[in-house]
Amino acid sequence: MPHEITVDDLIALVRTYNPKTNEDKLRRAFDYGARMHEGQFRHSGEAYFTHPVSVAAILAEQQLDDATIITALLHDTIEDTASTYSEVAELFGNDIAELVDGVTKLTNLQLSSSETKQAENFRKLFFAMSKDLRVILVKLADRLHNMRTIKSMRPEKQVQKARETMDIYAPLAGRMGMQWMREELEDLSFSVLNPEARNSIMRRFLTLQKETGDVVQQIKDDICTVLEKVSIEASVVGRAKKPFSIWRKMQEKDQGFSRLSDIYGFRVITENECDVYRVLGAIHQRWRAVPGRFKDYISQPKSNGYRSLHTTVSGRDGKRVEVQIRTRQMHDVAEAGVAAHWSYRDGVRAENPFAVDPAKWIKGLTERLDSAEDHDEFLEHVKLEMYSDQVFCFTPKGEVVKLPRGATPLDFAYAIHTRIGDSCVGAKIDGIRVPLWTRIRNGQSVIILTAEGQRPQATWIDIAVTGRAKSAIRRSLREEDRGRFIKLGRELARVAFERVGKKATDKALQTGAKALDLPNMDDLLARLGCAELMAHEVVEALYPELILTCGDEIEPAHAIVGIEQGQGFDLAPCCQPIPGERIVGITYRGRGLIVHAIDCPVLMEFEEEGARWVDLHWHAGTHPAAHGVTLRLTISNDAGVLGRICTLIGEQKANIADLKFVDRKPDFYRLLIDVDLRDSEHLHRVMMALEADTDVAEIERYRDVARKP
Numbered sequence: 001m002p003h004e005i006t007v008d009d010l011i012a013l014v015r016t017y018n019p020k021t022n023e024d025k026l027r028r029a030f031d032y033g034a035r036m037h038e039g040q041f042r043h044s045g046e047a048y049f050t051h052p053v054s055v056a057a058i059l060a061e062q063q064l065d066d067a068t069i070i071t072a073l074l075h076d077t078i079e080d081t082a083s084t085y086s087e088v089a090e091l092f093g094n095d096i097a098e099l100v101d102g103v104t105k106l107t108n109l110q111l112s113s114s115e116t117k118q119a120e121n122f123r124k125l126f127f128a129m130s131k132d133l134r135v136i137l138v139k140l141a142d143r144l145h146n147m148r149t150i151k152s153m154r155p156e157k158q159v160q161k162a163r164e165t166m167d168i169y170a171p172l173a174g175r176m177g178m179q180w181m182r183e184e185l186e187d188l189s190f191s192v193l194n195p196e197a198r199n200s201i202m203r204r205f206l207t208l209q210k211e212t213g214d215v216v217q218q219i220k221d222d223i224c225t226v227l228e229k230v231s232i233e234a235s236v237v238g239r240a241k242k243p244f245s246i247w248r249k250m251q252e253k254d255q256g257f258s259r260l261s262d263i264y265g266f267r268v269i270t271e272n273e274c275d276v277y278r279v280l281g282a283i284h285q286r287w288r289a290v291p292g293r294f295k296d297y298i299s300q301p302k303s304n305g306y307r308s309l310h311t312t313v314s315g316r317d318g319k320r321v322e323v324q325i326r327t328r329q330m331h332d333v334a335e336a337g338v339a340a341h342w343s344y345r346d347g348v349r350a351e352n353p354f355a356v357d358p359a360k361w362i363k364g365l366t367e368r369l370d371s372a373e374d375h376d377e378f379l380e381h382v383k384l385e386m387y388s389d390q391v392f393c394f395t396p397k398g399e400v401v402k403l404p405r406g407a408t409p410l411d412f413a414y415a416i417h418t419r420i421g422d423s424c425v426g427a428k429i430d431g432i433r434v435p436l437w438t439r440i441r442n443g444q445s446v447i448i449l450t451a452e453g454q455r456p457q458a459t460w461i462d463i464a465v466t467g468r469a470k471s472a473i474r475r476s477l478r479e480e481d482r483g484r485f486i487k488l489g490r491e492l493a494r495v496a497f498e499r500v501g502k503k504a505t506d507k508a509l510q511t512g513a514k515a516l517d518l519p520n521m522d523d524l525l526a527r528l529g530c531a532e533l534m535a536h537e538v539v540e541a542l543y544p545e546l547i548l549t550c551g552d553e554i555e556p557a558h559a560i561v562g563i564e565q566g567q568g569f570d571l572a573p574c575c576q577p578i579p580g581e582r583i584v585g586i587t588y589r590g591r592g593l594i595v596h597a598i599d600c601p602v603l604m605e606f607e608e609e610g611a612r613w614v615d616l617h618w619h620a621g622t623h624p625a626a627h628g629v630t631l632r633l634t635i636s637n638d639a640g641v642l643g644r645i646c647t648l649i650g651e652q653k654a655n656i657a658d659l660k661f662v663d664r665k666p667d668f669y670r671l672l673i674d675v676d677l678r679d680s681e682h683l684h685r686v687m688m689a690l691e692a693d694t695d696v697a698e699i700e701r702y703r704d705v706a707r708k709p
């Protein structure tokens with residue numbers, strides 16, 4: 001059992017790098033933490049408070065400032081003890097309370113590490129949720145100590161924590177530039193997750209050592225000899241890489257334990273930047289550089305401040321050796337990463353010109369609301385603008401889904417499962433029903449409403465923004481469409497043929513396909529259905545002589561066959577029947593005959609009154625474009641869209657009789673347009689033309705039962 005760290009030990013440690021530390025405050029924090037955690041124990045049986053103290057010591061070893069050390073001492077108080085945010089604020093100041101609160105929030109994030117694809121999102125979420133990177137530093141130190149003491153946990157718990165560490169915390173440490181922390185976290189996890197692999201690597205190390213002697217010392221001596229020759233003062237460090245990073249390289253490259261460069265790493269630390277390049281020159285002169293392995297992170301530093309030259313050379317016996325060359329200051333940043341900013345040396349903040357200003361660094365990653373956060377609704381208010389091309393939203397279970405900016409609930413649905421996407425009928429964002437083209441914002445939770453048998457709509461293609469959703473919708477539509485278009489095409493053909501007094505039999509259609517050079521009847525019908533081909537073209541191809549005889553438009557009074565001579569009639573305003581549709585007449589006392597479309601729901605009222613029904617059908621021939629139909633459109637609220645809609649309708653030789661808005665939202669309009677049309681084929685053409693426009697989110701024929709006669 002390691003010796004227990006006392007408050008004096010901790011203060012002494014802090015004083016080594018920061019003699020001006022606020023000893024009294026550290027002592028008060030230590031006492032407060034000890035008192036709060038009194039009576040709590042760890043799995044190992046130790047007093048619980050040994051844990052926060054160890055976390056504080058880890059951070060003190062990194063020479064971090066008082067606020068970080070105090071936060072470490074208090075990091076579990078708000079969560080696990082009677083302590084509160086306001087009490088911590090009162091005793092230690094708002095800054096400390098904020099930091100402790102930040103650590104608590106990270107701790108409370110539901111990490112489902114079983115889904116490794118979520119890991120990257122969580123790492124981003126961590127940054128987004130941390131106003132101050134010291135929160136993450138404390139969280140990482142917390143995890144490091146828990147991993148160092150993991151053996152006292154239950155085996156299942158060990159595996160879960162190790163996986164989480166491997167997926168989330170180790171890469172997080174890497175992102176922060178803390179390589180040593182990353183390596184230690186990985187190696188501790190590795191020994192839980194795959195002890196056999198780790199042991200076998202350790203054994204091979206020993207074997208190698210026996211075979212070749214102290215390779216590290218030999219290579220180190222070689223490098224030193226080279227440096228002496230060109231008289232450069234520099235320190236050379238050689239070390240075996242951690243078993244996990246060796247194992248990972250072996251996995252990645254699918255090769256054995258043979259490449260020296262993957263086992264040992266060497267560092268040359270110089271006094272100044274000029275020497276860095278001189279060392280590189282000397283090494284490259286002595287040994288052959290391996291092509292493609294040279295990297296200059298000095299002229300192009302990593303975003304976390306990492307600067308170094310990397311090269312791999314063929315050293316002794318042609319064995320490859322990896323060498324990193326950098327100055328002392330660069331090295332400090334390479335080890336501490338972003339934390340270098342807070343580190344102290346001789347009582348003052350170490351002024352390392354290469355240390356990244358964490359405030360600027362995190363600002364580069366995140367733009368957040370400065371307004372006071374409502375802590376209870378924290379997640380909803382988290383602004384995750386840092387990856388400005390991405391949004392993060394949540395499933396009802398709290399899992400994070402990453403989508404590109406501008407993504408809609410459809411993208412969300414398809415991101416979860418194609419089945420969910422295909423059967424989507426609606427969505428709720430933060431509990432409120434929203435149109436499918438609503439753009440999801442960061443931190444929102446999305447629920448997809450599905451219905452059995454629902455199929456994707458053509459308009460979805462333009463609503464979805466992700467490739468995954470678009471291709472799934474296309475795939476589904478292709479299957480769906482053909483069937484739908486064939487059905488529609490058959491109906492259009494029927495009407496066109498009837499108009500010239502013919503029947504659209506399979507035989508006639510097959511002949512038509514041949515005449516038009518199409519592979520078969522279904523192909524002809526599908527083309528008719530999607531308006532690639534006009535029904536009158538099919539009729540013309542088959543009966544060129546007939547077309548000429550029916551050029552004149554039918555007078556409206558004679559439009560319908562089956563009406564007694566002299567009897568007046570009206571078209572029902574509820575269903576707005578148009579030529580080409582099946583119709584029926586209903587006699588209304590005192591109003592004469594009203595013509596309904598056969599599928600008009602109003603007809604149900606007359607089910608028992610057979611005597612009032614009159615069989616009717618449209619006159620076969622060309623009707624004037626004078627049949628009013630109401631269309632309901634949903635269009636995006638962008639400049640010029642409405643104008644384009646009107647042009648599209650005009651291009652189809654249809655007249656707009658009326659237009660009214662029913663809904664105006666910042667991002668869309670919903671409107672009703674009354675259009676005068678010739679017949680059902682004309683309607684179909686108009687609807688197809690509109691549907692093809694990217695700014696039309698929805699279009700449907702609008703029939704209002706309330707307008708019944």
Ligand code: MN
Nearest residue numbers: 051075076142
């Ligand atoms: Mn803890």
